[in-house]
Each structure stands twice: as structure tokens, then as C-alpha cells.
Amino acid sequence: MRKHILIVLGLLLLVGAGIVTWLAWPDTAQLPVDQVVGRQPTITAPRQQTIPTVKVAKAVGWQAGAKPSVAPGLRIEEFAGGLDHPRWLYRLPNGDVLVAETNSPPREGGGVVQKVMNVLLGRAGAGVPSANRITLLRDANGDGRVDTRTAFMTGLNSPFGMTLFEGQLYVANTDALVRVPYTEGATRITAKPELVIKLNPGGNHWARNVIPSGDGRTLFVSVGSASNIAEGGMEAEKYRANILQIWPADKNWRIYAAGLRNPNGMALNPTNGRLWTVVNERDMLGSDLAPDYLTQVEFGDHFGWPWYYWGGYPDTRVEPAYPQLQQYSKRPDYALGPHVAALGLTFANEAKLGSRFGNGVFIGEHGSWNRKPVSGYKVVYIPFGANGFPVAGAKPFDVVGGFLNADGDAQGRPVGVIIDKTGALLVADDVGNKIWRVTAR
Incomplete structure (x- = not known):
């Protein structure tokens, strides 16, 4: 009799836990984003999710001449429009700008989870086929258009x-690093790309x-x-969640740093040549975890993924x-807030945007899907000190915003950020299909 009572009690507890889980879904943030940023962010207890919180801004594009907002003392204008999902930017030595018009390759398999992700991608404006193209943009007369x-x-x-690099243009495809000879001033390259190294494709994070x-x-x-957290096993993550170091002359390589769930933007600090990156952290630990981050990276570093986040907090979902x-x-080194999807750096x-922006970094935050309310959807600036690190106590400064309209829909979403030949900030917008140019007033 006692055994039956215990079984019934156990079932009631399971049902009760299920009800609590359902009532708590979707998970709502208990902290404002600015408490989960900086060198010492607030790290709360995880709130694990079986059903993920889904809150993604619906992509609607820019209507009737609307454009992003900027910080006081700045102005913003369209640099180029009518693009096809522009994600990444690169400035050539002569000032020409290359833009990668690109998207995820076709996602196959994955069952129900992948079907849900495909719906989310479509809502967020990322469901279109990849143009698989690099476009050259030239402003010959310097008028900002x-x-x-x-x-x-x-x-x-x-x-x-x-x-x-050494007279050749290197392109990071999703499955390979390739190169072609480059001649300054060229407006088209027709040479067949040469393979440098293969890269493991597939899965959630396709951009290299x-x-x-x-x-x-x-x-x-x-x-x-x-x-997300190696739920398909670590064999599927071979040479993934890494920054690789490549010797292109002989096509050799090694793992430079590991445990980086999804590093995208990389840049060398001009004061000391050290490597920095921005990283998208894991999902489904609640709306307050885990913070995306900006960090310096050195050879041999391991940042914990998938077992740990923010320098040693265990993710108990990962087995073994x-x-x-x-x-x-x-x-x-610096938390950017939960789920902001930091990409550009x-x-x-x-x-040449004024003294406020003399020593620091610009970061394009593409915007969240796994947080309520949403986070990101803007370009921020983080000031650095003379020591080559973010200033102690400094918070991210909003430089470009207004990507969400009054209804919470996405008019645009920022990705890549670079400085053009005049000192203006260029921002790739893959929902608005534009590149924006920010200058000082």
C-alpha cells in the first residue's frame, strides 16, 4: 500500500512540475539587460527550458523613408540599398567596400526542431536563399553614396x-577558406577560387x-x-566552436582557441595587436543567461563551451x-548582455565621429530570439582604456538604434560594422537590405 502511495505522490509531483514549467513559459527576464553587461555582470541561477522562450521581432523592413536613430551629434544616411541580405563588410585599400550578400545554406534534417527554427528564421527575415555573392560598392566622388x-x-x-593577405583575397565560405588573386581597382573577379583549407559545415552556426x-x-x-550545447555529441563539434590559426603558404592550421560557442566578429586591437572577438553564448537557460561577450583571445585559451559559461559556471544539461x-x-573580459546576438566588431x-569614440569598439547586435523582452537590435560602443581593455565600470553606449518600430517589429537588423575611408561608420542591415553610413554632424 505504501509503495502505491509513493508512486501516486511521485506522479503528482511530476504533473505539478509540468504545470509549473508550463505556467513559467515563456520565461521573462528578471533583470534589465544593463545588469548583465560589463566586466562584472550579474549572473543569476539558470532557469532551464524544455520549451524555449521564443520572442523574435517580425521582419517588416523600412517603410516610407524611415531610417535608424543615432546618438546625439551623429547623423545617418543610406549608403547602399536594394541589397540581398547583406551580412558582412570589408574595406579594400583603395576605399572600395565589399559586402557579402549571403545567408545560411539549406538546412536539412533536424525533425521538428529544425522545422521550428525554419519558421523563426522566416519570421526574422533570414529564411531567404543565399545570394552567395560578394558585391563591390564604390563611392568615387566621396559624397557618401x-x-x-x-x-x-x-x-x-x-x-x-x-x-x-599577400596579394590575394581570402573568402570564408561556410565549408572552406578559399582565395583568389586580387588586383587593386578590379570590379570583378572571375578566377576560380583556390581551396586553402576545408571547414566543417552544417548545423546552427554557418558563418565563418x-x-x-x-x-x-x-x-x-x-x-x-x-x-546549442553539443546535444548531438562532441563528434559533431569536431573543429567547431574554435578560432583556427591558418598558415596559408603551406595550407596548415591548428586550433588557436576553443570553447567559443559562436565567435563571429574578430579584430586586432590597434594599440597592441591583440586578438579580440565577440561571441554568441548558449540558449534556453532563461532570459537572463548566458551573456554574450567581448573578449581578448590568446593561444591555448578555452572559454568553457559547452560545459561552462562565463568562466566556470556549469551547464548541468551537458553530458558527460x-x-x-x-x-x-x-x-x-566583457559581458554584452543575454541573447543580444553580437556579430559585428x-x-x-x-x-572620425568625435572624441567620444576615440578608443574603443563598435559592436553590431543582431538581436535576440530566446529572450522576453527582446535584447540587442542596435549598434553599441564600448570605450577602452590605455591598458587595452574595456574601461572598468563602463556600460555599452548606444550608437545606432531604432531598428524596432513602435509595434516591436524589425525594420532592420545590424550585422557587420566597419570604418570607411572617410572615418564614417558603415553598418550592414540584413533585414532592411541596406548599408547605413554614420557620420559626425
Whole structure:
């Protein structure tokens, strides 16, 4: 009899837990975003989710001449429009701008989860096929508007990062780093790309970035994870959630740093040449966790993914556990807030936007899907000190906003950010299909 009573009690507890879980869904943030930013963010207890909180701004585009808002003392105008999902930007030595018009490759399999993700992508404006194109934009007369637009490279495979290195243009496709010879002033490249190294494709995070390392011999390539927390097993994450170091002369490579769930933007600090990146952290721990971050990266660093976040907080969902790693998980340098989807990154040393922006970084926050209320959907600036790190106590400063309208719909979403040849800030907007140009008044 006692056994039956215990079974009934156990079932009641399970049902009660299910009801509590349902009533708590979707999870609502208990902290404002600005308490989960900076060098010492508030890290609350996780609120694990079986059913994810889904709150993504519906993509509607810019209507009737609307445009983003900017901080006082700045102005913003359209640099180029009519693009096809522009994600990443690169400035050539002559001032021409390359834009990767790109999107995720077709997502196959994944069952119900992938079907749900496809619906979310469509709502967020990311469900369109990839143009697989790099377009060249030229402002010949310096008036801040594009005069010449050409299809610079076509037939690529979800291209993202681009960089010049030793006379060749390197392009990071989703499945490979490739290169082609480059001639200054060229408006089109027809040469067949040469394979440098293969990259593991598939899964959730398709975008690969590439920048020179600064040593004159190697490149850095970022490769995001295939999943949220390696739920498909670590074999599927081989050479993923890494920054790789590439020797392009002989096509060798190594893992430079690991445990980075989805690093996208990378840049070298101009004051000391150190590598920095922005990283998208994990989902489904509640609307207050885990913070995306900005951090300096050194050889051999491990930032904990998937077992740990923010320098040693365990994610108990990950099996098998890896307790030996906890003490070696590096804490990031600066939290950007939960679920902001930090993608773009550029240092401000070449910007001519006023003294406020003399030493720091601009970050494009694409915007959340797993937080209520939403976070991100803006470009922020973080000031750095003379020591080469973010200023202690400094909070992100909003530079470009207004991407969400009064109804909470997305008129645009910022991604890549660079400084143009005049010192203006360029922002790729993959929902508005534009590039915006921010200048000082």
C-alpha cells in the first residue's frame, strides 16, 4: 500500500512540475539587460527550458523613408540599398567596400526542431536563399553614396568573412577558406577560387570569419558550433566552436582557441595587436543567461563551451560532465548582455565621429530570439582604456538604434560594422537590405 502511495505522490509531483514549467513559459527576464553587461555582470541561477522562450521581432523592413536613430551629434544616411541580405563588410585599400550578400545554406534534417527554427528564421527575415555573392560598392566622388556597384564574386557557398593577405583575397565560405588573386581597382573577379583549407559545415552556426593575425604569416578563422550545447555529441563539434590559426603558404592550421560557442566578429586591437572577438553564448537557460561577450583571445585559451559559461559556471544539461575543465575555463573580459546576438566588431581608431569614440569598439547586435523582452537590435560602443581593455565600470553606449518600430517589429537588423575611408561608420542591415553610413554632424 505504501509503495502505491509513493508512486501516486511521485506522479503528482511530476504533473505539478509540468504545470509549473508550463505556467513559467515563456520565461521573462528578471533583470534589465544593463545588469548583465560589463566586466562584472550579474549572473543569476539558470532557469532551464524544455520549451524555449521564443520572442523574435517580425521582419517588416523600412517603410516610407524611415531610417535608424543615432546618438546625439551623429547623423545617418543610406549608403547602399536594394541589397540581398547583406551580412558582412570589408574595406579594400583603395576605399572600395565589399559586402557579402549571403545567408545560411539549406538546412536539412533536424525533425521538428529544425522545422521550428525554419519558421523563426522566416519570421526574422533570414529564411531567404543565399545570394552567395560578394558585391563591390564604390563611392568615387566621396559624397557618401555608392556610384558603382558590381557583382565582384559569385558562385560562392554562404560566404561571410573576407580579407586581403599577400596579394590575394581570402573568402570564408561556410565549408572552406578559399582565395583568389586580387588586383587593386578590379570590379570583378572571375578566377576560380583556390581551396586553402576545408571547414566543417552544417548545423546552427554557418558563418565563418577571417582576418590576418598580425604576424605577417597567418590568418585567424572563426568557426561556430553546430548546436546549442553539443546535444548531438562532441563528434559533431569536431573543429567547431574554435578560432583556427591558418598558415596559408603551406595550407596548415591548428586550433588557436576553443570553447567559443559562436565567435563571429574578430579584430586586432590597434594599440597592441591583440586578438579580440565577440561571441554568441548558449540558449534556453532563461532570459537572463548566458551573456554574450567581448573578449581578448590568446593561444591555448578555452572559454568553457559547452560545459561552462562565463568562466566556470556549469551547464548541468551537458553530458558527460567535464569537471577537470572548470578551473581552466577562461572568463571573458566583457559581458554584452543575454541573447543580444553580437556579430559585428570593429575598433574605432580610424573613426572620425568625435572624441567620444576615440578608443574603443563598435559592436553590431543582431538581436535576440530566446529572450522576453527582446535584447540587442542596435549598434553599441564600448570605450577602452590605455591598458587595452574595456574601461572598468563602463556600460555599452548606444550608437545606432531604432531598428524596432513602435509595434516591436524589425525594420532592420545590424550585422557587420566597419570604418570607411572617410572615418564614417558603415553598418550592414540584413533585414532592411541596406548599408547605413554614420557620420559626425
